[in-house]
Amino acid sequence: MRRLAIYGGRPLQGELKVQGAKNAALPILAATLLTDEDCEIANCPDLTDVHAAIEILQSLGARVSYDGSTARISPSGIRHCEICEELTLKMRSSIMFLGPMLRRCSTASIGYPGGCALGERPINLHIQALKRLGVEIAEDEFGIRAKIQKFQPRILTLAFPSVGATENIMMFCAVSQGETLIYHPAREPEIVDLQNFLNAMGADIQGAGGDVIHIRGVAKLHGARYVVMPDRIAAATYACGVVACGGDILLKNAVAGHLPVFLDCLRNMGAEVIYEPDSIGIRMHGRPFAVGHIRTEPYPGFPTDIQPLMMAATLKARGTTAFTETIFENRLCHVNEFLKMGAEIETENCTAVVRGVSNLSGTTVHASDLRGGAALAIAALSACGRSDIEGLCYIERGYEKFVPSLRALGGDVEEV
Ligand code: EPZ
Numbered sequence: 001m002r003r004l005a006i007y008g009g010r011p012l013q014g015e016l017k018v019q020g021a022k023n024a025a026l027p028i029l030a031a032t033l034l035t036d037e038d039c040e041i042a043n044c045p046d047l048t049d050v051h052a053a054i055e056i057l058q059s060l061g062a063r064v065s066y067d068g069s070t071a072r073i074s075p076s077g078i079r080h081c082e083i084c085e086e087l088t089l090k091m092r093s094s095i096m097f098l099g100p101m102l103r104r105c106s107t108a109s110i111g112y113p114g115g116c117a118l119g120e121r122p123i124n125l126h127i128q129a130l131k132r133l134g135v136e137i138a139e140d141e142f143g144i145r146a147k148i149q150k151f152q153p154r155i156l157t158l159a160f161p162s163v164g165a166t167e168n169i170m171m172f173c174a175v176s177q178g179e180t181l182i183y184h185p186a187r188e189p190e191i192v193d194l195q196n197f198l199n200a201m202g203a204d205i206q207g208a209g210g211d212v213i214h215i216r217g218v219a220k221l222h223g224a225r226y227v228v229m230p231d232r233i234a235a236a237t238y239a240c241g242v243v244a245c246g247g248d249i250l251l252k253n254a255v256a257g258h259l260p261v262f263l264d265c266l267r268n269m270g271a272e273v274i275y276e277p278d279s280i281g282i283r284m285h286g287r288p289f290a291v292g293h294i295r296t297e298p299y300p301g302f303p304t305d306i307q308p309l310m311m312a313a314t315l316k317a318r319g320t321t322a323f324t325e326t327i328f329e330n331r332l333c334h335v336n337e338f339l340k341m342g343a344e345i346e347t348e349n350c351t352a353v354v355r356g357v358s359n360l361s362g363t364t365v366h367a368s369d370l371r372g373g374a375a376l377a378i379a380a381l382s383a384c385g386r387s388d389i390e391g392l393c394y395i396e397r398g399y400e401k402f403v404p405s406l407r408a409l410g411g412d413v414e415e416v
Pocket of ligand 1: 022121
């Protein structure tokens with residue numbers, strides 16, 4: 001298994017252009033199925049999950065070229081809408097192809113996305129919404145077979161503001177008759193980015209980011225050129241790095257407005273946060289203060305994806321920080337790895353209490369998911385001596401050029 005060797009104990013200094021957002025690029029790539037015309041998606045991050053999404057589009061018959069930044073998709077060659085289980089298992093979020101495939105072919109089949117390290121990852125909210133919208137869905141041990149019986153525009157209320165379910169409904173209803181409303185939708189900035197892309201294709205969707213999304217179906221969508229928003233979680237990752245290690249970094253192509261709660265936390269930890277419209281500067285001198293209690297919530301609350309990263313930044317803080325993970329049932333796997341480095345953490349159910357220590361020691365640790373792996377790298381940068389992080393493949397699912405990025409900020413990191 002490929003791994004990182006990190007020599008910690010130095011402050012971070014330097015500038016970094018933040019990558020395009022993985023969690024915006026993936027639904028936007030799926031949405032290109034909704035037109036026969038060419039689309040050009042710029043600032044598309046060079047990640048294994050993006051490669052998997054492109055592979056899915058190609059397996060359906062689309063022609064896709066990708067130069068590591070811009071993806072050019074010609075969907076006119078799509079002849080079928082089945083995604084085999086092997087491809088579905090490659091990327092859990094392949095479920096977001098279901099809505100656009102249904103709209104394109106009126107039928108669709110997809111293998112079960114399967115669980116992951118974070119938990120079981122059910123798709124009941126996707127299925128319930130599509131059934132309410134007139135889709136017949138059969139499930140068997142191999143996956144899901146769906147067919148549009150008779151589209152019925154609806155007023156939908158999501159029991160939980162699921163990001164993926166919100167995106168599937170938006171894409172399925174963008175090309176339809178009538179008006180569909182989504183109450184209690186996910187409000188993440190990536191949802192707004194998807195709305196903006198769909199509207200650039202000629203859709204008529206309003207309200208993303210708020211409490212109600214209003215979709216006025218249109219007959220057809222045309223091709224579009226679009227620039228994906230910056231990745232707010234990647235920005236938060238490097239910000240947590242400088243809080244953990246000390247130093248002074250500038251994150252270019254980063255939007256402070258996408259991280260309101262998180263940046264307040266950094267200030268409470270003693271960091272100096274300076275931001276311009278498209279950059280965020282973070283300075284940290286001395287040991288950070290602990291932040292009391294962090295409870296993950298749907299946007300605009302504290303993001304679950306930042307929980308492991310913030311925990312890494314509190315391992316050597318002055319005081320105690322409690323983390324309560326409310327979104328995923330198994331998103332504390334990084335705790336055991338932090339303990340190997342000398343952290344003091346007690347867990348009970350979905351809460352971890354971190355008591356800041358004055359030193360961490362480098363050792364060998366194992367990543368089991370994307371953000372947990374990045375959090376181990378942050379802890380290793382703030383530890384004394386060498387750490388080896390097993391499972392670089394998990395990190396590369398979400399971080400473009402992770403090793404060069406950390407080196408650009410002064411981190412002593414290499415792939416071994
Ligand atoms: C998206 O996952 C992101 N992935 C995740 O980022 C992120 O952690 C998550 O949203 C929450 O913000 C992408 O956008 C590709 P959900 P998604 O549907 O859509 C439960 C990362 O690190 N749920 O909002 O799968 C589910 O089990 C990844 O970049 C149901 O119960 O998230 C979970 O507990 C990790 N039934 C909660 O809702 C459903 O039908 C949040 O899921 C769907 C979800």
